[in-house]
Amino acid sequence: MQLEDQLHLWYQAAVKIMDVRHVKMTSGESLRAYRLPSNAFIFALQGGASIALDDRDYAVQKFHLLHGGKGSYLDIKLTEDIFEYYLVLYKASIPLPTMRDKLKYIDKSNPFYMQYSFLPRLPMLLYQILEQLEREWNSASKLAKLHAKTLLYSFIYELMQQLQDQNVTMVPGEPVTQAIRFMHEHYAESITLERLAEVLECSPRQVTRMFKNQTSVSPIDYLIRYRMEKAKKLLLDTDATLQQIAAGVGYQDVYFFSRTFKKHTGIAPVHFKENHQTSLHSLYNPFRMSISSIALRKREGHTIHEDNNHSQYRSEGVLPMYRSSKPSIALVLLLSLTLFVTACASSSSPAGDKGQAPASTSSSTEQAASERVLKDALGHEVKVPANPQRVIASYLEDHLVALGVKPVAQWSINKGTTSVQNYLQKDLNGIPTIPFDLPFEAVMSFKPDLIIMDSAETVAGDKYDQYSKIAPTYTVGGEKNNDWRQELLTIGEVLNKSKEAKQALETYDNKAKDAKEKLQKAIGTQKAAALWVTAKAVYVVSEKLSSGDVLYKDLGLNVPSIVQEASKTGTANWLPLSMEKLATLDADYLFIVNSKGVSKEEILKDPVWAGIPAVKKGQVYDFDNNSSWLYSGTIANSQMIDDVLKSVVK
Structure with a gap:
């Protein structure tokens, strides 16, 4: 980016002072490395020091000036007995709607994040402004604070003038720092690995390698986790709709956002807030490694608040924030033991009599014949055992049970029997649980011979590679709701x-057909709806998803107009229903999933229910969290059909 373009951006920017400090360091005193909480100017007054900004070191003497962007690592080591300097921390924002022609350049060479260091030809002009700026900023007077802001603009003007006269070269910051900063600022937009590579001016492979080397996670994994943290904050701190929150963190498809949120937190976003408020959120562990544990490894980092001055980060009191995330000792030992046992088994088979081959040894041809190569939804060619015996298929257990297969571990939110799919426990009782986010160590401990994942999101970033090293990994669906x-x-x-899958479907279809005929005779053209009542809200099932697919497609029940209306705009399985809409619900039969913790009678005491035909007729039926109404599959749907018939057909 040319200096003229940068001047234009400075002209458009709104600049805010975060802090101004006058710092004196003496021999024996050190400032440990930390991340700059905002963009910063450093102006040396006397003495000397070696200053590192990210991976670049600068030998700084009197009147030297440096600039670094937010998130850069600052490390100062004295090279003389004293080092005195001014530190100016600031934020700058640009009204992007007026700068669309500059957006590409802002991403690549944002002047507020560029690094540069030079010795001004006229340092006293800068010194005089900074001296007055520091005095006014630290004054209690509001008028002085206003004056400080005008002085900052004067400083920037004089600085830009001297940069232009001396033709100073500016360079971008450290690549991974830039990538993290870019994601923090653009997480609400569409960000791909290719876009990050373009911003950093390197290949996608280089971006991934550099990022993983310094953070232990892929860029896309980091982005997803950061978005989920932002989404949780929006859910807890605002009354925004799910659609607004999804769009606010970079997801245009609210259903995909909901699936992503649930996969990372173990709970749907529509219930996260109410569960958090009732302290139930303690059951859920959103990440094996939170955003705060992902950081650059090069320098020691420390917690820093954007309004704090950095003098507190000297060696007397340092609070570590970032820690490198390396494979656990348990994982390394488990991998080593697995390899050792495998090697021993392959090299020490007992020899048979008279030179015959060991009975347990199979030829490579026989082994190949026992495997099949199948292409999954993501295009991976997966070598699948002919008859897998130790399967992990988290959140797909309904299908496994229908096929007569017991997994080696079953999905759970919290390791315990209270947070599993209760409606399947007749068949899965005694099966160990595994956390919903499938930690690699936990997966490996079950020694699976096949891992089945339900969507692309569950293997985002480098997760697929990690899982496939443990066992063949097959992804069933893409990013959309799977049929x-x-x-x-x-x-x-x-x-x-x-054969078993087709038989299970045929059995289910026959059951649904028979139930449909019984319901037609019992209730004719009357309308029905399924509601999910929680402590804070009421949700109606979508017309074509989850239990709505069973009620309206399989059983042929008529759809209330309120359900039709909500389903036209909503994409989630369960859609929020306002009290105004609930009061006008035109349903003759109501099936309620009761998660409110009170009786059905207590729920219906609220006058808002009084005008609903089903309430007037006494045709309201409720089911608790042990029911299958929130799930899908032949078993879940069959149990729903049983619930409907038992309730309606006398």
Whole structure:
């Protein structure tokens, strides 16, 4: 970016002072490395020091001036007995709607984040402004604070003038720092690995390698976690709709956002807030490694608040914030033991009599014949065992049970029997649980011979590579809502149980057909709706998703107009229903999933329910959290059909 372009951006920018400090360091005193909380100017007054900004070192003497961007690592080591300097921390924002022609250049060469160091030809002009700026900023007078702001603009003007006269070269900051900063500022936009690579002017592979080397996670993994942290804050601190929150953190598809949120937190976003308020959120562990634990490894980092002055980060009191995330000792030992046992087994098989081959040894041809190569939804060619015996298919257990397969571990939010899929426990009782986010160590401990994942999001970043090193890993669906029927057929093919999958569907379809005929005779053209009542809100099931698919498609029940209206705009399985809409719900039968913790009668005491036809007729039926109404699959749906028939058909 040319200096003229940068001057234009400075002209457009709104600049805010964060802090101004006059710092004196003496021999024996050190300032440990920390991340700059905002953009910063450093102006040396006397003495000398070696100053590192990210991976660049500068030998600084009297009147030297440096600039670094927010997030850069600052490390100061004295090279003389004293080092005295001014530190000016500031923020700058640009009204982007007026700068669309500059956006590409802002991403690549944002002048507020550029690094440069030079010795001004006229340092006293800068010194005089900074001296007055520091005095006014630290005054209690509001008028003095206003004057400080005008002085900052004067300082920037004089600085730009001297930069232009001396033709100073500016360079971008350290690549990973730039990438993190870019994601923090643009997380609400569409960010791809290719876009990051373009911003950093390197290849996608280089971006991934550099990022993982310094943070232990991929850029996309980091972005997803950062977005989920932002989403949780919006859910707890605002009354924004789910659609608004999804868009606010970079997801245009609210259903995909909901799936992503649930995969990372173990709970749907619509329930996160109420559970948090009732202290139930303590059951959920959003990340194995939180955003605050992901950081650059090069220098020691420390907690810093944007309004704090950096003098508190000297060696007397340092509070570590970042820690490198390396494979745990348990994981390393487990991997080593696995390799050792495998090696021993392959090299020490007992020899048979008279030179015969060991009975347990199979030829490579026989081994190949026992495997099948299947292409998953993401295009991976997966070598699947002919008859897998130790399967992990988290959140897909309904299909496994329908196929007569017991997994080696079952999905759970918290390791315990209170947070599993309760409606399946007749078949899964005694099966160990595994956390919903499938930590690599936990997966490996079960020694699976096949891992089945339900969507692309569950293997985002480098997760697929990690899981596939443990066992063959097959991804069933892409980013959109999977059709449960096709999901069952696909899993049937993977498990070499296509016949059983088709039979399960046929049995279910026959049951649904028979139930449909009974319901037609019992209630005719009357309308029905399924509601989910929680402590803070009421949700109605979508017309074509989850239990709505069962009620309206499989059982042929008529759809209330309120349900039709909500389903046209909503993309989630369960859609929020305002009290005004609830009061006008035109349903003759209501099926309530009761998560409110009170009786059905207590719920219906609220006058808002009084005008609903189903309430007037006494045709309201409730089911607790042990029911299958919030899930999908032949077993979940069959249990729903049983619930409907038992309630309606006398």
